[in-house]
Amino acid sequence: MPNKIKWLAEYSVNNVAIDDQHKYLFDLCNILYILVEQPVATQSTKEALLGLTEYIAIHFHEEERHYKEHPLFADHQELHQDFVKQINGYIADYNKGTLKLIELADFTRDWLTDHITVIDRQYFRDMIWSSQV
Numbered sequence: 001m002p003n004k005i006k007w008l009a010e011y012s013v014n015n016v017a018i019d020d021q022h023k024y025l026f027d028l029c030n031i032l033y034i035l036v037e038q039p040v041a042t043q044s045t046k047e048a049l050l051g052l053t054e055y056i057a058i059h060f061h062e063e064e065r066h067y068k069e070h071p072l073f074a075d076h077q078e079l080h081q082d083f084v085k086q087i088n089g090y091i092a093d094y095n096k097g098t099l100k101l102i103e104l105a106d107f108t109r110d111w112l113t114d115h116i117t118v119i120d121r122q123y124f125r126d127m128i129w130s131s132q133v
Helices: 015-037 042-067 072-096 101-132
Strands: none
Touching: 015 042, 015 101, 042 072, 042 101, 072 101
C-alpha cells in the first residue's frame, strides 16, 4: 500500500488560508494514491491530473502574494516554477500513455512535505519576524 500523505502539525505555516490550501493539496495527492490502489477509468486519472495542476497554480499564486516582500522571493518563485515543470513532464507522460502514477504521487508527496517544512515554514517565519521589527 502506498504511503499516503497525512497532515501533521509540523506542516503548519501558521496561516490558516495557506495551511488549508496545503491540506487540500495533500488531499489531491492522496487521490493519486487511491487511483494507484484502485485503478478506474482513464477519465478519473485525467480529472485528477487536471485538478492537481489547476490547484497548484491557484495555490502558488496565493502563496507568492504573501511572499512578495521577502528578499528571497525570486528563489521561492523559481522553486514553484521548477515543480510545475516537473508536473508538466508527468502530464506529458500521461498524454503519451507512459505515466507511472505511483511515481507522480510519490514525487508530489515528497516535494510538498519537503517544500512546506523547509521552505514555506521559513518564509512565513521570516515574514512574521520582519513585520514585528
